[in-house]
Amino acid sequence: xxxxxxxxxxxxxxxxxxxxxxxxxxxxxxxxxxxxxxxxxxxxxxxxxxxxxxxxxxxxxxxxxxxxxxxxxxxxxxxxxxxxxxxxxxxxxxxxxxxxxxxxxxxxxxxxxxxxxxxxxxxxxxxxxxxxxxxxxxxxxxxxxxxxxxxxxxxxxxxxxxxxxxxxxxxxxxxxxxxxxxxxxxxxxxxxxxxxxxxxxxxxxxxxxxxxxxxxxxxxxxxxxxxxxxxxxxxxxxxxxxxxxxxxxxxxxxxx
Amino acid sequence: xxxxxxxxxxxxxxxxxxxxxxxxxxxxxxxxxxxxxxxxxxxxxxxxxxxxxxxxxxxxxxxxxxxxxxxxxxxxxxxxxxxxxxxxxxxxxxxxxxxxxxxxxxxxxxxxxxxxxxxxxxxxxxxxxxxxxxxxxxxxxxxxxxxxxxxxxxxxxxxxxxxxxxxxxxxxxxxxxxxxxxxxxxxxxxxxxxxxxxxxxxxxxxxxxxxxxxxxxxxxxxxxxxxxxxxxxxxxxxxxxxxxxxxxxxxxxxxxxxxxxxxxxxxxxxxxxxxxxxxxxxxxxxxxxxxxxxxxxxxxxxxxxxxxxxxxxxxxxxxxxxxxxxxxxxxxxxxxxxxxxxxxxxxxxxxxxxxxxxxxxxxxxxxxxxxxxxxxxxxxxxxxxxxxxxxxxxxxxxxxxxxxxxxxxxxxxxxxxxxxxxxxxxxxxxxxxxxxxxxxxxxxxxxxxxxxxxxxxxxxxxxxxxxxxxxxxxxxxxxxxx
Ligand SMILES: Nc1ncnc2c1ncn2[C@@H]1O[C@H](COP(=O)(O)OP(=O)(O)OP(=O)(O)O)[C@@H](O)[C@H]1O
Ligand SMILES: [Mg+2]
Numbered sequence: 001x002x003x004x005x006x007x008x009x010x011x012x013x014x015x016x017x018x019x020x021x022x023x024x025x026x027x028x029x030x031x032x033x034x035x036x037x038x039x040x041x042x043x044x045x046x047x048x049x050x051x052x053x054x055x056x057x058x059x060x061x062x063x064x065x066x067x068x069x070x071x072x073x074x075x076x077x078x079x080x081x082x083x084x085x086x087x088x089x090x091x092x093x094x095x096x097x098x099x100x101x102x103x104x105x106x107x108x109x110x111x112x113x114x115x116x117x118x119x120x121x122x123x124x125x126x127x128x129x130x131x132x133x134x135x136x137x138x139x140x141x142x143x144x145x146x147x148x149x150x151x152x153x154x155x156x157x158x159x160x161x162x163x164x165x166x167x168x169x170x171x172x173x174x175x176x177x178x179x180x181x182x183x184x185x186x187x188x189x190x191x192x193x194x195x196x197x198x199x200x201x202x203x204x205x206x207x208x209x210x211x212x213x214x215x216x217x218x219x220x221x222x223x224x225x226x227x228x229x230x231x232x233x234x235x236x237x238x239x240x241x242x243x244x245x246x247x248x249x250x251x252x253x254x255x256x
Numbered sequence: 257x258x259x260x261x262x263x264x265x266x267x268x269x270x271x272x273x274x275x276x277x278x279x280x281x282x283x284x285x286x287x288x289x290x291x292x293x294x295x296x297x298x299x300x301x302x303x304x305x306x307x308x309x310x311x312x313x314x315x316x317x318x319x320x321x322x323x324x325x326x327x328x329x330x331x332x333x334x335x336x337x338x339x340x341x342x343x344x345x346x347x348x349x350x351x352x353x354x355x356x357x358x359x360x361x362x363x364x365x366x367x368x369x370x371x372x373x374x375x376x377x378x379x380x381x382x383x384x385x386x387x388x389x390x391x392x393x394x395x396x397x398x399x400x401x402x403x404x405x406x407x408x409x410x411x412x413x414x415x416x417x418x419x420x421x422x423x424x425x426x427x428x429x430x431x432x433x434x435x436x437x438x439x440x441x442x443x444x445x446x447x448x449x450x451x452x453x454x455x456x457x458x459x460x461x462x463x464x465x466x467x468x469x470x471x472x473x474x475x476x477x478x479x480x481x482x483x484x485x486x487x488x489x490x491x492x493x494x495x496x497x498x499x500x501x502x503x504x505x506x507x508x509x510x511x512x513x514x515x516x517x518x519x520x521x522x523x524x525x526x527x528x529x530x531x532x533x534x535x536x537x538x539x540x541x542x543x544x545x546x547x548x549x550x551x552x553x554x555x556x557x558x559x560x561x562x563x564x565x566x567x568x569x570x571x572x573x574x575x576x577x578x579x580x581x582x583x584x585x586x587x588x589x590x591x592x593x594x595x596x597x598x599x600x601x602x603x604x605x606x607x608x609x610x611x612x613x614x615x616x617x618x619x620x621x622x623x624x625x626x627x628x629x630x631x632x633x634x635x636x637x638x639x640x641x642x643x644x645x646x647x648x649x650x651x652x653x654x655x656x657x658x659x660x661x662x663x664x665x666x667x668x669x670x671x672x673x674x675x676x677x678x679x680x681x682x683x684x685x686x687x688x689x690x691x692x693x694x695x696x697x698x699x700x701x702x703x704x705x706x707x708x709x710x711x712x713x714x715x716x717x718x719x720x721x722x723x724x725x726x727x728x729x730x731x732x733x734x735x736x737x738x
Contacts, residue, residue, distance in 0.1 A: 048689075049692070050689050051685065051689065072692040072693055073692045073695050073696060073698070075693075076693050088684065088686050089687075090687050090690070090704070091709065092708025092709055092710070092711035092712075093704050093705065093708035097704075098694070101696055101700065102691075105695035105696055106695045109695070142690075
């Protein structure tokens, strides 16, 4: 579903990604770990189409299409979802209104009928309950005054509403207490399916106890230095990242 | 990196869609302003002697006045002798008695403007007084209103039919000598609306006036007077558009509101005069004096304005809170784009005890425009327990526009409580991207963010108007926001 080939990206002339290769098959979960500043969020942003990144080399193919050629809203409508590391606040715009516009934009793109206010509300209630949030949250402005944990849960709620095919979660576990972590993981697990893939960026092995990945990759200095299965996360947990660049580990073909 | 800004600018480039000119037979006075002009207008309207004298006095006063220079706007000197002070559709000589008799071209104009003059008006429950250049062409729903005892007619008619009321209140809130433009208006005002809500009556529908400047080189000087007697209520809507012309046109209106005991007046404006082209050519100079007097106890006057048009806007809808416990409100959204300039705000003058006022101002600047909030809160010595809350937020789109806040505060009573909050923010590329990432395109994202920013003001508008205002905002900012 997603093929990243030799992707080189810079920001303001500074190289951030230095040749990423990654294959994501339908129905798989890929965890991406790596030290601060190694380029994880950059990769997520480039996939989502944020402005300001220079693609120097390489390609990204999504369901046979050139992903990098699509506007961000088209990528979203085609099923690419990014749960932001730092979700932004939009004062005065209710989450309800925002999500209804978003869901309908996606539905329209797929040639489906737009949801009426009633249908939308019903769907929203269904999706929000299991995330341990009150439907009242929908009436609040997007992320405004949300606690850190509420923001992250709201991202998962939005994901559930939009039913993406490729979801990139950027440190959705950061700042969550244990209970919230389980709730978020359950939210993700309930969306796992044969067609839907996840790229889960995290610093903590703990999350991967709940969302069990098919592959684990280590991003370091803009490159995927190492790939393996879920046990790699355990090893990282005990040894840190220091050994990766020192040891000469043959680079596994990322997650085929 | 700056694609948001570019998009903003692209959006701004959107065309003014009300810029058509209606081809109808006009009777226009040649440019120039002398006592004879004033006499001509007065005679044309068959006005009584007292009104002619009132106009002449204003005119003489105006001759000794100078144009204000304190607003934070700049424009070439206006030559008041090059403006025509009267233009009327010819057919106005034998004024239409019903809509059927109104020039179809004119009706088509209103239709283009989306004005609910006929059936749509019925559906929307709106009564419309339409002012085309200088005269009022059609007033709908007069009968239904008359049944309720409400008087709603053009001010020229009111002068004929209810001279005692007009004479009593005209100029009582904005005296002819108040300021340069008010004096000019008092001398040459051509038409406008008159509303009178008798004691105890809740006006059964929203009243509405649409102003349209059609003729070239004419100034529009309308005069609106609304009087709400004890325990009455009225909601009044005002909308404005003008054709695109290369030359600047002057609009100097005066609006006076009088609220007696327990009366409530809600006055909403959606101002969409032609703003000029993207290089700053043409557009309306909108120099308007709007003021309401809360004369009765617990009376309330609420101004809501959405200002998206005009090359230059200079207006400060104000409240004089005389009655004890009276309430003044000002909710404003002012959008400037390209070369537009706005200096707008309000004055809240607290005279009575326990008077309260609320000011919520949202300024949005894009392009190379300049947007200033200017507000005065004045608490007089006898205004025990007066309270004011002001909130002024500015949003900038791009980095070539300006936002300024000039709050003035004069407190002469120690028991008064005054609060002022102000913020300035930039529309965030990260906000736009966030919405993009959920499938919402940039134009919609911008309009969503901007509408969210203006929410506290929009919710004060009557429903139909709120929808229109949101659309207008999108149009005004098109090409301005990424
Ligand atoms: N807009 C930007 N301008 C300049 N440098 C940037 C910008 N965005 C990211 N960078 C730099 O790119 C590098 C990678 O950042 P990125 O956010 O992708 O790291 P990360 O792996 O997500 O880190 P963390 O684990 O701390 O979230 C960092 O050195 C960062 O400073
Ligand atoms: Mg990051």
